Amino acid sequence: MEKAIENVRSNFNSIRTGRSNPSMLDKIEVEYYGSPVSLKSIAQISTPDASSLLVQPYDKSSLKAIEKAIVSSDVGMTPNNDGEVIRLSIPQLTSDRRKELSKIVSKQTEEGKVALRNIRRDALKAYEKLEKEKKLSEDNVKDLSSDLQKLTDEYIKKVDTIYKQKEKELLTV
Numbered sequence: 001m002e003k004a005i006e007n008v009r010s011n012f013n014s015i016r017t018g019r020s021n022p023s024m025l026d027k028i029e030v031e032y033y034g035s036p037v038s039l040k041s042i043a044q045i046s047t048p049d050a051s052s053l054l055v056q057p058y059d060k061s062s063l064k065a066i067e068k069a070i071v072s073s074d075v076g077m078t079p080n081n082d083g084e085v086i087r088l089s090i091p092q093l094t095s096d097r098r099k100e101l102s103k104i105v106s107k108q109t110e111e112g113k114v115a116l117r118n119i120r121r122d123a124l125k126a127y128e129k130l131e132k133e134k135k136l137s138e139d140n141v142k143d144l145s146s147d148l149q150k151l152t153d154e155y156i157k158k159v160d161t162i163y164k165q166k167e168k169e170l171l172t173v
Contacts, residue, residue: 001116001119001151001152001155004112004115004116004119004155004159005112005155005158005159005162007112007115008108008109008111008112008159008162008163009162010023010026011108011112012105012108012162012163012166013026014026014027015101015104015105015108015166015170020047020049020050020051020052020053020090021047022040022045022046022047022053024053024075025039025040025045025053025055025070025075026038026039026040027073028069028070028073028075029069030042030062030065030066030069031065031068031069032062032065039055039066039069039070042057042058042059042062042066043055043056043057043058043062043066044056044058051089051090052087052088052089052090053077053087053088053090054085054086054087054088055070055079055085055086055087055088056084056085057085057086060083060084063081063083063086064081066079066086067079067081067086070086070088075088076091077089077090077091093170098170098171101170102167102170102171105163105166105167105170106163106167109159109160109162109163112159113156113159116152116155116156116159117152119152120148120149120152123148124145124148127141127144127145127148128141
């Protein structure tokens with residue numbers, strides 16, 4: 001369940017708000033010597049100021065590939081390649097784009113909750129299997145099931161809290 005929460009957090013981090021954040025480029029894959037690698041593994045990503053990102057490749061020959069990967073991604077930024085580094089300026093979000101991003105965040109929140117419910121379902125199946133094998137009594141299964149439900153509810157509240165924070169961040173101009 002912790003992994004599901006971390007997954008939701010990392011998805012939220014890759015959605016841009018008005019400020020620059022290196023994690024916005026986490027999902028970008030670059031074709032490097034014939035195989036796809038993550039951008040952060042072949043370049044240093046920094047934030048010189050609140051509205052721009054600086055991508056410094058460890059190998060200058062990969063600049064074109066990095067630029068191509070950024071253009072073909074869905075981050076909505078145009079790279080500026082000066083032969084040494086790539087600069088990305090982050091445009092101000094329009095209200096329409098904020099609403100669109102809010103819908104994406106909402107969808108990812110629901111996916112996180114579904115992942116948590118699937119974990120609960122799998123655990124319940126495991127409990128039932130142990131009960132059939134006579135390794136757990138019916139009372140034990142009921143106790144474990146209610147504890148599991150409480151835990152699931154707790155994690156769903158965590159996802160909701162993260163969602164509210166991200167939505168507030170998105171909709172604050």
